[in-house]
Amino acid sequence: MSADGPERAHAFKKGGHIVIVGASLAGLRAAETLREEGFTGSLTMIGDEPDQPYDRPPLSKQVLLGMVPAEHTALPRRREIDADWRLGVPAIGLDLDAHRVRLADGQEIGFDRLLIATGVRARPWPNENERDLDGVFVLRTNGDAARLRRRLAARPRRVLVIGAGFMGSEVASACRELGLEVTVAERGPVPLVGALGGVIGSVVARMHREHGVDLRCRVTVTALEGDPSGRLRRAHLSDGTAIDVDAAVVCLGSIGNTEWLAGSGLAAGPRGVACDAGCRAFDVNGIVTDDVFVAGDVARAPNPLYEYNFLFLEHWGNAVAQAEVAGHNMISCGSARRPHLAIPAFWSTQFGVSIRSVGVPTFADEMMVMQGSLEERRFVAAYGHRGRVTAAVAFDQAKWLDFYRELIMAAAPFPPSFVPVDRPPVMRSMSPEFPDPALPSHGATVTITGHLPNDQRVVFTPARA
Amino acid sequence: MRLVVDLTRCQGYAQCAFLAPDVFTMHGEEALLYDPNPDDAQWDRVRRAAAACPVQAILVDQTEIPATAQEGTHVR
Numbered sequence: 355m356s357a358d359g360p361e362r363a364h365a366f367k368k369g370g371h372i373v374i375v376g377a378s379l380a381g382l383r384a385a386e387t388l389r390e391e392g393f394t395g396s397l398t399m400i401g402d403e404p405d406q407p408y409d410r411p412p413l414s415k416q417v418l419l420g421m422v423p424a425e426h427t428a429l430p431r432r433r434e435i436d437a438d439w440r441l442g443v444p445a446i447g448l449d450l451d452a453h454r455v456r457l458a459d460g461q462e463i464g465f466d467r468l469l470i471a472t473g474v475r476a477r478p479w480p481n482e483n484e485r486d487l488d489g490v491f492v493l494r495t496n497g498d499a500a501r502l503r504r505r506l507a508a509r510p511r512r513v514l515v516i517g518a519g520f521m522g523s524e525v526a527s528a529c530r531e532l533g534l535e536v537t538v539a540e541r542g543p544v545p546l547v548g549a550l551g552g553v554i555g556s557v558v559a560r561m562h563r564e565h566g567v568d569l570r571c572r573v574t575v576t577a578l579e580g581d582p583s584g585r586l587r588r589a590h591l592s593d594g595t596a597i598d599v600d601a602a603v604v605c606l607g608s609i610g611n612t613e614w615l616a617g618s619g620l621a622a623g624p625r626g627v628a629c630d631a632g633c634r635a636f637d638v639n640g641i642v643t644d645d646v647f648v649a650g651d652v653a654r655a656p657n658p659l660y661e662y663n664f665l666f667l668e669h670w671g672n673a674v675a676q677a678e679v680a681g682h683n684m685i686s687c688g689s690a691r692r693p694h695l696a697i698p699a700f701w702s703t704q705f706g707v708s709i710r711s712v713g714v715p716t717f718a719d720e721m722m723v724m725q726g727s728l729e730e731r732r733f734v735a736a737y738g739h740r741g742r743v744t745a746a747v748a749f750d751q752a753k754w755l756d757f758y759r760e761l762i763m764a765a766a767p768f769p770p771s772f773v774p775v776d777r778p779p780v781m782r783s784m785s786p787e788f789p790d791p792a793l794p795s796h797g798a799t800v801t802i803t804g805h806l807p808n809d810q811r812v813v814f815t816p817a818r819a
Numbered sequence: 820m821r822l823v824v825d826l827t828r829c830q831g832y833a834q835c836a837f838l839a840p841d842v843f844t845m846h847g848e849e850a851l852l853y854d855p856n857p858d859d860a861q862w863d864r865v866r867r868a869a870a871a872c873p874v875q876a877i878l879v880d881q882t883e884i885p886a887t888a889q890e891g892t893h894v895r
Contacts, residue, residue, distance in 0.1 A: 409823055416853070419852075422856075426855060426856040427855045429823055430823050430878050430880035431821070431880050433882065434882050671825065701826045701827060703826075703850040705847075706846055707847055708847065708848075708849040708850040708851075750831075752829065
């Protein structure tokens with residue numbers, strides 16, 4: 355059944371079949387939106403993990419600290435969704451022409467409309483033999499978290515964290531809180547440099563060291579060495595040193611779960627599935643599809659506010675907001691469809707500090723500390739690109755970020771013209787010190803690629819609350 | 820019971836940590852840690868915490884509300 359035109363859209367809403375591949379945060383919230391907005395057809399939820407949808411952010415915090423068991427992060431439901439759940443079975447193929455999804459157990463499931471919400475997975479350690487050593491971990495699923503928690507509870511003599519992005523920094527923070535010795539190896543000059551730049555990354559480096567982390571920057575791990583029984587014993591670094599470690603946590607970013615779409619004709623790759631601002635997937639020709647939608651970490655969508663660049667965001671709030679738009683648009687037509695225009699935002703908790711960001715910090719050529727001070731680790735910094743505010747980052751100052759979000763939405767001038775409270779004695783614009791994008795990097799939480807032609811008719815309006 | 824805190828929205832007012840201290844705890848000045856699946860006995864406290872949150876960042880499962888809790892009494 356096609357759903358073009360109001361009458362057919364109405365029929366689809368009453369009796370169509372929607373398949374959602376990906377049963378995590380985005381898939382669940384999209385399903386709830388579909389039912390909330392009156393979709394009474396059949397709904398199939400397909401997920402490769404065996405569990406009902408669960409929340410991932412607590413895995414690197416409460417779960418590693420032992421405050422919450424790994425299997426106790428199930429997500430709350432906004433409403434009943436009356437779905438046919440197919441959990442523990444990954445989708446392995448998509449036939450666009452036949453409107454069918456193939457599952458790993460041999461089943462094929464037809465659909466009228468499809469939502470792709472397969473998310474991302476942890477990038478594994480590149481060496482396959484070393485990856486399989488007992489003591490080498492990644493952290494993405496609740497199973498990963500349970501295994502790592504068990505190892506940390508067994509008091510390893512030293513933990514090696516490979517990569518000092520948000521995940522690596524949070525793992526290091528949890529290890530120190532548990533009283534474990536931890537070494538962090540980071541290729542960049544400071545932690546979080548890919549996401550927040552070198553200026554704020556330097557603040558985070560001091561946080562690491564003051565909490566007793568053995569932070570080693572500008573080094574890579576060249577080899578993980580096991581003993582004859584296959585247990586991790588030592589790590590070799592690019593500076594020629596070696597350290598004895600019982601556990602290594604590989605925190606090298608993530609890869610989009612798009613292999614199952616290979617050959618489907620969709621514009622899908624390691625950096626997600628490209629879609630329009632209304633969440634409709636692009637095919638490889640760059641033509642938008644009619645019945646396939648994308649939401650959550652796996653989506654790569656243009657944002658008019660950032661010069662129509664395609665943003666690949668691994669943000670909790672983006673997954674929710676985009677899923678709501680996708681759900682709405684899957685059962686709407688024409689002008690009833692909405693664009694996904696939510697301002698990106700994320701948080702991290704590490705070393706007892708709440709780190710918050712709104713906008714896209716990497717989309718900046720200058721920055722300025724607006725409130726507080728970097729030395730006290732309590733501040734708001736604004737980021738600017740070509741004379742307008744594009745992002746703000748706050749350490750233990752979350753209450754100001756709604757104000758900065760408004761500035762970003764209004765394309766307010768940078769440097770900002772207002773006089774903030776708690777302003778530093780000297781306010782000056784500086785380079786945020788992002789790494790050269792031409793160099794290999796794993797740290798960015800936002801990837802900006804390509805652009806759509808500017809359309810001057812678009813007027814940005816905030817997403818509905 | 821199942822709950823989640825939208826930490827994009829949370830501003831660290833800590834009302835929840837006062838009202839349901841076994842579920843929500845402050846970790847540093849503004850950072851919040853919480854139990855996403857606390858015991859059902861926490862229902863009333865969690866409901867009060869969710870209602871008191873100044874930025875309404877706490878989502879409590881809407882499909883598993885105990886009948887007794889709707890009457891305002893303690894569950895189990």
